[in-house]
Amino acid sequence: MNVTIPPGLDPGVRADLVAREKEYCRDLQRSGEWAHIWRCAGQYANLSVFDVADNEALHRILWNLPLFPYLSVEITPLAQHPSDLAAD
Numbered sequence: 717m718n719v720t721i722p723p724g725l726d727p728g729v730r731a732d733l734v735a736r737e738k739e740y741c742r743d744l745q746r747s748g749e750w751a752h753i754w755r756c757a758g759q760y761a762n763l764s765v766f767d768v769a770d771n772e773a774l775h776r777i778l779w780n781l782p783l784f785p786y787l788s789v790e791i792t793p794l795a796q797h798p799s800d801l802a803a804d
């Protein structure tokens with residue numbers, strides 16, 4: 717996810733959006749659907765791993781992100797690799 721918040725956005729609105737995004741993200745981490753989130757070094761971007769039931773669940777999560785209007789999201793579906801020890 718790449719984040720592009722307009723520089724002219726009211727600072728209070730921006731702070732509220734970022735705070736709500738953090739809480740939303742942490743709730744989904746607690747539920748297990750947002751399995752990992754990493755900051756992409758040097759960028760206002762993250763690399764996240766979601767563990768969801770289906771595409772609709774992923775869409776719901778992304779669509780309801782408070783920062784959704786300011787995100788560009790690239791999605792790569794993942795499958796288990798046969799060489800992964802966890803596959804045994």
Ligand SMILES: O=C(O)C[C@H]1C=CC(=O)O1
Pocket residue numbers: 717719737738739741760761762783
């Ligand atoms: O800062 C970001 O990368 C954007 C966003 C995604 C989750 C979250 O808490 O913030």
